[in-house]
Amino acid sequence: SQQGEEDPQALSIQEGENATMNCSYKTSINNLQWYRQNSGRGLVHLILIRSNEREKHSGRLRVTLDTSKKSSSLLITASRAADTASYFCAGGSGGYNKLIFGAGTRLAVHP
């Protein structure tokens, strides 16, 4: 399969807690991106980390990348009910940044 793997497949937490999602990929990449998708809707780009970067922050998001292990993690701190969604990682490669998506994590944040 072209897809990478993500774990956990589903995560259920209380508001205020942190949520950590992990992603592994199979091929060489130029960058690793994280996207969010609400049920039945389009994708929202969250953050991009380049292959020569190890960690990146954006607001409540923290992303790490370990190219030796071909893995990445997304941490959402102080989660909110509005963070409830599916989260996907995607490895970008090639001249036009073709993306191969991971399987995704369904996050449920309970008030």
Added chain:
Amino acid sequence: GAVVSQHPSRVICKSGTSVKIECRSLDFQATTMFWYRQFPKQSLMLMATSNEGSKATYEQGVEKDKFLINHASLTLSTLTVTSAHPEDSSFYICSQGSPQVNNEQFFGPGTRLTVL
């Protein structure tokens, strides 16, 4: 960022008919676009890379004669699902490729196809 539109947003058709989905880049010339398919509760699977003025490049396992892609202009790529069957029911999403390697990709809002 770039704006990508898709039309229609939702389509229901009878088995055996063909359905055309349009993907437009509204404010950027896109020599390359990507088409993805997403089944319920699953991830996005890349179907093909659409190249302006040349043939599309299909991923392994995707039938090029069933999923016809035309990229006749720098702002429009179309995906035609030919002789659609219920198993083709899915969420189809396009995105605009960026020639700059580490730029984010811009996605259309998706088209939900239901084949009866």
